[in-house]
Amino acid sequence: MEQQILRSSQWFAREGKDGFIYRAWLKKQGIPAHELEGxxxxxxxxxxxxxxxxxxxxxxxxxxxxxxxxxxxxxxxxxxxxxxxxxxxxxxxxxxxxxxxxxxxxxxxxxxxxxxxxxxxxxxxxxxxxxxxxxxxxxxxxxxxxxxxxGRHMGRSIGTSDIWRFSEELRSGKMSTEELAMAEAGMCxxxxxxxxxxxxxxxxxxxxxxxxxxxxxxxxxxxxxxxxxxxxxxxxxxxxxxxxxxxxxxxxxxxxxxxxxxxxxxxxxxxxxxxxxxxxxxxxxxxxxxxxxxxxxxxxxxxxxxxxxxxxxxxxxxxxxxxxxxxxxxxxxxxxxxxxxxxxxxxxxxRHAVSYNKEVVTSLETPFNNVSGIVVLKGNICEQGAVLKPSAATPRLMQHTGRAVVFEDIDDYKRRIDDPQLEVDENSVLVLKNVGPKGYPGMPEVGNMGLPAKLLAQGVTDMVRISDGRMSGTGFGTVVLHVSPEAAAGGTLAILQDGDMITIDVAGRTLNAAISPEEIARRKAAWQPSYPVAQRGYVQLYQQHVEQAHLGADLDFLKGSSGSDVARDSH
Missing domain, CATH: 3.40.50.2300 (Response regulator)
Known part of the structure; x- marks a missing residue:
């Protein structure tokens, strides 16, 4: 059988000065010569x-x-x-x-x-x-x-998904800071x-x-x-x-x-x-x-x-x-x-694997839930797409029309979400802009926005939420994410305003604002970017070259392969 030529031999099988350097400096870790031979x-x-x-x-x-x-x-x-x-x-x-x-x-x-x-x-x-x-x-x-x-807390199992529940319970007064500290101790x-x-x-x-x-x-x-x-x-x-x-x-x-x-x-x-x-x-x-x-x-x-x-x-x-x-x-x-x-x-x-607990792993004939997967929505808010996870959402909100309550960025959201004067009700649609790849930058996990405190106090547990950001995989709710193009790239999300009527139709795979094409064009013509732009370093490189979410948010110059060819020797 022909001996395979290993890529590493381009270093360790070399003769002369180069091979000497490659082997000698590795041997300083106590490696015998035969370990580098073939x-x-x-x-x-x-x-x-x-x-x-x-x-x-x-x-x-x-x-x-x-x-x-x-x-x-x-x-x-x-x-x-x-x-x-x-x-x-x-x-x-x-x-x-x-x-x-x-x-x-x-x-x-x-x-x-x-x-x-x-x-x-x-x-x-x-x-x-x-x-x-x-x-x-x-x-x-x-x-x-x-x-x-x-995790374990007060006799029950807990995991990261409970963080979102604990947070809402704390904000609504149903959980004390002492109870939250106890849960924190038992989580990890x-x-x-x-x-x-x-x-x-x-x-x-x-x-x-x-x-x-x-x-x-x-x-x-x-x-x-x-x-x-x-x-x-x-x-x-x-x-x-x-x-x-x-x-x-x-x-x-x-x-x-x-x-x-x-x-x-x-x-x-x-x-x-x-x-x-x-x-x-x-x-x-x-x-x-x-x-x-x-x-x-x-x-x-x-x-x-x-x-x-x-x-x-x-x-x-x-x-x-x-x-x-x-x-x-x-x-x-x-x-x-x-x-x-x-x-x-x-x-x-x-083919020979089996489920040992049918409550945890079910079958195609008797699934845990017929609703699954990730749904892709298209419409005038998200021309290139947005995503939603139906299995983590509320069924009654899968077809919904509501008035937009718009936050220009994450700081605007934090300032106003618990304001008693915020004009919002359980039928409203929360919209968060400028948390996409370029706009934040980095596309953070803030899409599953916490609900307004005054609605939590009324017992509201879910609302339609839309953003160009992401959501933690541990999160849940009727949350539309990865809106593309993002607000910072001048997508329609950028020009949504308080009061715009938004309709989500998961079955029809659509997400639209009741705004005419002419009005969209007028607002876009007047739009000016408002997201922070990095002045140097990797973040500047990222903002200049990151692709939109519907393409995977990679840097445009990294797509594809350069292969494994060894660089030219410098010794």
């Missing part, structure tokens, strides 16, 4: 950081990956990239998703790596790392960090990301559904020993992937993206899935559109009874059989021949 070199891309609590256990997880790489005959080299923690980073971690993807892409391309393991946890780390890896297209496998154990009981089907768990499900991870990657809790076992097995698998030259472009076909869209509908995944999947598709060169999200979600019922669309938690999903149980139930709809990281097809990996 073994696949595997990069472990680690987003560990104490500033990213969801990923705080990744040092230990990386050690499990290393053991697997070594067992399979490879040599592991761990390296850091910028880590994004949604809970702490201001103004929003989404602002830096594309920056991290650049970090990953250039770190992988520039170094002597034959394959890479991506350690992902908190929301943006998964899409950022996958986007960067796709632009290099070396053999890649994903290991997610896993969800934390379910272990390592891991959010315990519900928020964006982090949605992203873990996305990579498994795409075929970029081993089966069961999505749902194993972070503290469970099985998470380390999966990391070890992933370390072994990446060495095989290198030897077989199995790359992301072999796995991420059009059909794989369609599978991921259907799985996302079945699990009640986050609306953030849309901007991240579109960005990944743009990097690997597969044409996926916003309309595809709606198309491939249609007729897929909700099979996973998980918060925020249901009752249970990610820990419960694992005990019920994990994502394999969901994908097994969904197999009649899925493209079963799609290749996965372990060289098996989707059909091979999931």
């Amino acid at each position: 073994k696949p070199v595997i990069g472990i891309c680690n987003t560990w950081s104490e500033l990213t609590p969801c990923n705080s256990h990744f040092r230990e997880l990386a050690e499990s990956v290393k053991r697997g790489v070594i067992e399979a005959g490879g040599y592991p080299l761990e390296f850091p990239v910028m880590s994004l923690g949604e809970t702490l980073i201001k103004p929003t971690a989404m602002l830096y998703r594309n920056l991290v993807s650049m970090d990953v892409e250039e770190s992988v391309r520039a170094n002597p790596l034959d394959g890479v393991v991506l350690l992902c946890g908190c929301d943006k780390t998964t899409p950022a790392l996958v986007m960067g890896a796709c632009s290099v297209n070396l053999p890649t496998i994903v290991v997610s960090g896993g969800a934390m154990l379910t 009981r272990s390592d891991g990301h959010c315990a519900v089907m928020g964006t982090a768990s949605t992203m873990a499900c996305m990579v498994e559904a795409l075929g970029l991870s081993l089966p069961q990657n999505a749902a194993i809790p972070a503290p469970d020993a099985a998470r380390k076992v999966l990391a070890h097995l992933s370390g072994m698998e990446i060495v095989k992937m290198v030897r077989d030259n199995r790359r992301p472009s072999d796995i991420l076909t059009r059909e794989a993206f369609e599978n991921a869209i259907m799985v996302n509908a079945a699990i009640g995944g986050s609306t953030n899935f849309v901007v991240h999947l579109l960005a990944i598709a743009g990097r690997i060169g597969v044409n996926v559109t916003l309309e595809d999200i709606d198309c491939w979600s249609t007729n897929i019922p909700l099979l996973a009874n998980l918060q925020p669309s249901g009752l249970y938690f990610m820990e419960d999903l694992y005990y019920a059989g994990g994502l394999p149980a969901v994908m097994n139930a969904l197999l009649p709809h899925l493209h079963k021949d799609c290749l996965t990281a372990n060289s098996n097809t989707i059909g091979d990996n999931y």
Whole structure:
């Protein structure tokens, strides 16, 4: 059998001065010469950081990956990239998703790596790392960090979705600050990301559904020993992937993206899935559109009874059989021949999976909810589209007309939302401008605006809300998000005014303001941008080059791939 020529040999098999430098400086870490002779070199891309609590256990997880790489005959080299923690980073971690993807892409391309393991946890780390890896297209496998154990408070289970409930109860006087402190102490009981089907768990499900991870990657809790076992097995698998030259472009076909869209509908995944999947598709060169999200979600019922669309938690999903149980139930709809990281097809990996708890993972015949997926709306407010998650919304508001109550930006909203004089009632439509990719900048998770205090006091629990921003995957409500073009780009959202009548028709997939084309044109002619413009640095670069939400909010110059060719030697 012909000996495979490894990419890393362009460094370590070199003769003369260059090879001397490459090997000698690596050997200073105590590496014997034979470790650099013909073994696949595997990069472990680690987003560990104490500033990213969801990923705080990744040092230990990386050690499990290393053991697997070594067992399979490879040599592991761990390296850091910028880590994004949604809970702490201001103004929003989404602002830096594309920056991290650049970090990953250039770190992988520039170094002597034959394959890479991506350690992902908190929301943006998964899409950022996958986007960067796709632009290099070396053999890649994903290991997610896993969800934390379910929180406990006053005898009941709680998760991140309860934060929004607690906040409204505190504002309405139904919950005291002392009770909130007790809930805070019981919320995060272990390592891991959010315990519900928020964006982090949605992203873990996305990579498994795409075929970029081993089966069961999505749902194993972070503290469970099985998470380390999966990391070890992933370390072994990446060495095989290198030897077989199995790359992301072999796995991420059009059909794989369609599978991921259907799985996302079945699990009640986050609306953030849309901007991240579109960005990944743009990097690997597969044409996926916003309309595809709606198309491939249609007729897929909700099979996973998980918060925020249901009752249970990610820990419960694992005990019920994990994502394999969901994908097994969904197999009649899925493209079963799609290749996965372990060289098996989707059909091979999931045809024998079962649900151990029919309350948590149901079936196509008896789904938890026939309403699922992510709906794409079009209309004069959102010419390029907007999204809504029906399973997290209120059925009576799916067809609704109401008077607009408009906030020009997030600060305007914060100033006025609890003003007793605010002209608003339960039939009003709350509109928030200038929180899109350019306008904030970064497109923060503020779309699920808290309701006016005076309406909370009246017992109102939901209203139609519209913005060009995003919503946390843990959030819920009748919330229209990702309006494109955004207000800062001069979309119709920018010229909406208090009192404009807005109609949402989810069944008809429309969102319109009762404004004539002539009036829209008149207002747009008088419109002046009002969002803050950065004067320097990455944020200025971002604002100048970020694409709109319906394209995935990537930077225009990052779409596509530059490949894995080694840069010219400089020694």
